[in-house]
Each structure stands twice: as structure tokens, then as C-alpha cells.
Amino acid sequence: MHVLILGGTTEARRLAEILHGTVRTTSSLAGRVAAPKLPPGEVRIGGFGGAEGLARWLREHQVDAVIDATHPFADTMSFHAARAAADAHVPLLALRRPGWAPVDGDDWHMVDTLEEAAGTASALGRRVFLTTGRMGLASFAHIADAWFLLRSVDAPEPPYPPRMEVLLDRGPFTLDGEREVLRRHAIDVLVTKDSGGAATAPKLTAAREAHVPVVVVRRPPAPDKVPVAPTPEEAAAWLTGGAAALPRTG
CATH class of the missing domain: 3.40.50.720 (NAD(P)-binding Rossmann-like Domain)
Known part of the structure; x- marks a missing residue:
């Protein structure tokens, strides 16, 4: 076979x-x-x-x-x-x-596109942890009044937000590690796709513990x-x- x-x-x-x-x-x-x-x-x-x-x-x-x-x-x-x-x-x-499902204590904001995610995130906070990957950053490139922490396996190419730091990393991620990322960078909103699975799920728990709202792009x-x-x-x-x-x- x-x-x-x-x-x-x-x-x-x-x-x-x-x-x-x-x-x-x-x-x-x-x-x-x-x-x-x-x-x-x-x-x-x-x-x-x-x-x-x-x-x-x-x-x-x-x-x-x-x-x-x-x-x-x-x-x-x-x-x-x-x-x-x-x-x-x-x-x-x-x-x-x-896919992932919210639990008690989660503050999730469901959207259908990255463009909707960009608008929702900019309305919720000013220090955005962007975990949607390096593809599709053009949807966030027009946002100048927020700072972004982008996590991706490889370095991104423009267009991307003018105020952005890149964290090159590959999952799986630990809960302690995700807590530290949110704390060290003073993150006040998380953006993710509903990828599902355990490898990247700890960020959702860390956000719930820190009372950080999460913008989730539907599949x-x-x-x-x-x-x-x-x-x-x-x-x-x-x-x-x-x-x-x-x-x-x-």
C-alpha cells in the first residue's frame, strides 16, 4: 500500500x-x-x-x-x-x-477573518500577542497605535505592523513559558487561530489566568x-x- x-x-x-x-x-x-x-x-x-x-x-x-x-x-x-x-x-x-472550546473564565472574541481579528484586537488592547503565524500579517499592517509580539517559526516578510517584535520559536509550548511571555511583554490581548491541539493550547490557559482577552479566528x-x-x-x-x-x- x-x-x-x-x-x-x-x-x-x-x-x-x-x-x-x-x-x-x-x-x-x-x-x-x-x-x-x-x-x-x-x-x-x-x-x-x-x-x-x-x-x-x-x-x-x-x-x-x-x-x-x-x-x-x-x-x-x-x-x-x-x-x-x-x-x-x-x-x-x-x-x-x-478545535478548541472556551471554558469558565475565558474572555474569547470569535471572528471569521484576520481582518476582523485586527479590528477587534486593536479595540481590546495595545500590546498584542499575535500567534497566527507570519502569513497574513498584511491584515495588521495598518495598525500603528498598538505594539505587536509576533511568534513564528521563520522570520516574516513585509507588510507587517510598524511596531512589532518577532519571537522565533516552535511549539510545543509550556504553560510556564506562556505565562512568562505574557508577563514579560505586558500582553493585554492575544490573537490566535482555532488551530486546536495541545501543542499551542497553553497560551489559552495563560491568558485565562491573566484575564487577557483572546481573539479567536474561526476555522x-x-x-x-x-x-x-x-x-x-x-x-x-x-x-x-x-x-x-x-x-x-x-
């Missing part, structure tokens, strides 16, 4: 580790991170050329199944995967970590009628015949 795993997420790497030695895997990374953590098995970096290019690649490399383990906000790739898998008649599974729509597994272990089970028990989108 040849399985194509889309995405450089923690879940994608874990799935490749589970399958290593028993199933041939090719992990496809977008190439947006300069020094990504490489999973075991075969690895390719770069795009496919849209849905048509991906469908052609699936046929040429005799892929038996596709696991879409991309980031929850990589919606373009997810739709390309759904179309390509259908065109190439290859089974597709979405490995999608559950974009996902392709309809694609089976979904919340964990790499369940995705591996799907490959061995457990597909019927998995929920579907749409």
Missing part, C-alpha cells in the same frame, strides 16, 4: 511514524517552513499544481489512499485534495484535530462528505478497514 500524507503538522508526522515499516508513505510538505521537522518515510516538498496536478501525481505514483493532515486553516489544499482524490478514484481521509469551511479522524491512531485504523466508524463532514 502506498499512502500519501498531506501536511507537515504534528499529526502528519505522528501518522508517518505509526505507519513506518508497515506501509509505504510519502509525506508532502508545502515548503513554507525553512527547516521543517521531517517524518520517516519518503518526503516531497512543494506544490502539485492544483487539483489536476495532484490527481495526476496520485495516478503516476500509484497511490492507494490519501490522508489530508494539513493545518486546519489550509483550506485550499483540502479542497484540492478532495477534488483530486475523487478524480483519481482514491480514498481520502481528513486527519483533523478537534474555514472544509470539504463535504470526507471521513474525518481526530487522531493519527484513528487514521491508521481507517487504513486497515475502520472507515465505516468515522464521521463525515457535510
